[in-house]
Every structure is written in C-alpha cells, then in structure tokens.
Amino acid sequence: MKKPNSSKIFVGKFLKYRPSRWTFFRVSASVVGSLIVVAAIPFFSPQYSSDVYIQVPSSENAQATALLPVSLQMDDLSDRNSDQILADAAAVKSPVSPAADTSVLAVTVEKNTYSITEHNTDEGIPVELLDPSQFAADNTIVYINTSGVNVRSVPGAGGELAATLAYSNTATRVGIGSSWSKLQLADGSQGFVLTSFLSTEFIATPTPTPTPTPTPTPKPAVTEKSASGTFYAIGELNVRTGPGTDYPVTKTLSAGSAVEVAAKTSNGWYRTVKDTYVLVKLVTSTSPNSSSSSSPSSSSPAASVTPANPGSSDFVTYCQSFIGVKYVYTGSSTSGMDCSGFVSYVYSNYYGISLPHQSNSIAGQGTSVSAADIQVGDVVCYDYSGDGVVDHVSIYIGGGAIVHASSSHRQVVQGSLSTSSVTTIRRFL
Secondary structure (H helix, E strand, C coil): CCCCCHHHHHHHHHHHCCCCHHHHHHHHHHHHHHHHHHHHHHHHCCCCHHHCCCCCCCCCCCCCCCCCCCCHHHHHHHCCCHHHHHHHHHCCCCCCCHHHHHHHHHHHHHHCCCCCCCCECCCCCECCCCCHHHCEEEEEEEEECCCCEEEECCCCCCCCEEEEECCCCEEEEEEECCCEEEEECCCCCEEEEEHHHEECCCCCCCCCCCCCCCCCCCCCCCCEEEEEEEEEECCCEEEECCCCCCCCEEEEECCCCEEEEEEEECCCEEEECCCCEEEHHHEECCCCCCCCCCCHHHCCCCCCCCCCCCCCCCHHHHHHCCCCCEECCCCEECCEECHHHHHHHHHHHHCCCCCCCCHHHHCCCCEECCHHHCCCCCEEEECCCCCCCCCEEEEEEECCEEEEEECCCCEEEEEECCCCCEEEEEECC
16 A cells, blocks of 8 residues: 655645634744844843953053052053943853842952052151142142241152241142142242141231340449558559549559558449549558568568579479568569569579560460469469459469469468469460
C-alpha cells in the first residue's frame, strides 16, 4: 500500500483548521514584543563599581604645588563631563542585579570620596587649602587691623618675609584663598597675609601720644649764714664768682694763702669779704705758721730729714724716708717740697724719670689705670674742687697706703688711699 504524502496531509489539516484573523494578530504582536524586549536589554544591564568615576578638575597647565599636589596622569579625566562618564558606565555589562548595583555604587562612592578640611600648624597658623592660582579674584582696599603683620612670599608661615605692615596700613587685596589673602602693596610688590589680619572697614591712623617734656628739677635755693674768720688754702685753691664749680674762676691761690670769710652757704662754700667764693673743704682754720696742734701728725716737722740712698733701698722704703720733710709751696728739695715737687723728686732720683712740677700736668702723662689694678709706684691724682683740674698728687706704696706732701699737715706724711676725690691714676713704670 502506498504511504500518504505528509505535506499533503499538513496542507489538508491547515486548510481544515485555518486560524482566524484575531489569532494571527495575537501571534504577530507576541513576536514583535519579544523583539523589542531583546533590543532593550543592553540599556538595563547592571554595571560594575569600577564604572564610577570621580571628576577631577584640572587646568590646562597643571603643575604640582606645595598646597595641592596634582598627578599629571589624571589629565585624561579633566575634560570629561558627567554625561561622558555615565555613557562610559552604561557601556559596561555586568550580571549584578539592580538591587545589588545600588549598594555597590554607594559603597564605591563612599570609598572614593575625600574630605579636605581646614586645619592649623603646630603654631596655630591656618594652612591655606588653595593654590594661589585658584584664589578668588578681588580688588578691595583693606586695612591692617593689628600691629606688626608679616607679608610672606607664599601663603604660609614658612614663606620668605617680604614686608611688615603696621596697624592701619592699607593695601589692595587682589586674591582671596581659604585662609590667606594676596595683597598688592604701595610699591607694586605682592605678598600674602592671613585674612584674619585684614579689615575692609576704614581704620584711622592713630595719633601718637606726645612724649611729655620733663620739667627740670629746680636747683635748691642757696642760702647764707654769717661766718667770720681767717682760713688757709690746703692746696692750690680756685676762687670763684659764685658758690659752685659752674661759676668762673677769678684767680688761684697757692697753698697756705689766707682767705677772709664773711659767710657760709648752704651748699658748702665760703663767701669771702671780697664777695668771692671758695670751697669749704679746701681751706682750714689752722695757720701754716702754727707751732702747735692737737693732732700729732700736724706737729712741727723735724729740723732736717735725710732720705735713704735710692741705690741701696727698695722703692717703698725710699718714699717713706721723706716723711717729715716740711711742706713748702713750689718746693722740690729735701729742705721743703709740695705735693708735685715730692712726686717729681722721687721719680727723678729713684727711676731717672723726669716729671713736671705741676699736679695737673702730671695727670696728663703716663698711662691711666683703674683703682682695681693699682700697684706700687702709681701716682694718684685728686680733684678736690670738682672743677676738672687736678690739684693734688700722691704716690701709692701698696697695702692701701700712700705717701704725699700734705699742705694741711705741713709736711710729707703717710696716709690711707681714699678714692672719693680721685680723678685718675697714672702709671709711669
């Protein structure tokens, strides 16, 4: 028996069961819908966390600075906008579910987000967060609101000192950073100052407080009380026109000269009967010709004194051998000598050194030494009147002792060194 043709059977069945128009429309719609879904799948694909990018702004001439280090390898991101980033992210396919995609994206954003906060150095100075090229432009006149503000070459305490501005000084602010401002000074130079030291409000230049002129202390009035008697000059005595060393000298009296006194002033001077003045401490009431005195040292000198041989005695013994030689004004021998005559005689005969026979001239020679460095042989010079003129000299023999021709004792004596009226100490050795 012949097998039936299958194609004829199918055609027959199709003709027998031919679908309606409604059925054909539903099938066609299903096919078109499936094609649309398949075509839209790429637009809803989940993405990886690595598809999240952080846009890093950068200038065309990016450079590393001490304030904000910039990696030049990131320049390829600097010109990408958010639309480009989203488009790149959408181009990557990922099997991650939409729910998981949200959490992964949030974590990625959190891990790749960095916060820059203001902070200070250990010295409390604010750290600038912006590169000076990124300062906000400004053109404002500002005033310094504190004294002694340092202008730096960079916005930081470590910058080189460019200038110092005083309180109320003005400048033009040309840029504003996070904590520092860029200023242009009057001379055209520029530098950086902490913004907290600036004010846009007018600050007047303070008027300096005038220094009061001190009122000179008036000299106490000099009074006089009656006094009378005859006094004698202890050494060379300056006679002045008034009771003070600032008055002119009218003449100089030699030691032993008599002065007739009419009054005594409250500041230590005698007024003479000729209305001139002499210093009280430079005269004595004891006459040079007096043959007696209550003081043993003022007793009449021996008739003659023979000094020691300078070639066979030490210097101190030689000086002491003149004790008792009578005082004679302008004298310079063993029969009589004054203070400068004694010094010049000793130096000439013991050392062969010639010194002038005048106290003030001796004070101008030799080498000056301090009282702390004084040694045997130094000549001590005194200014009793306080007028800058040396009127007495002595020789230091050590141990705080001196030998000198004393007009008040009327002979060569040994005494203690007192520096109250010493004006200089001279060394000739």
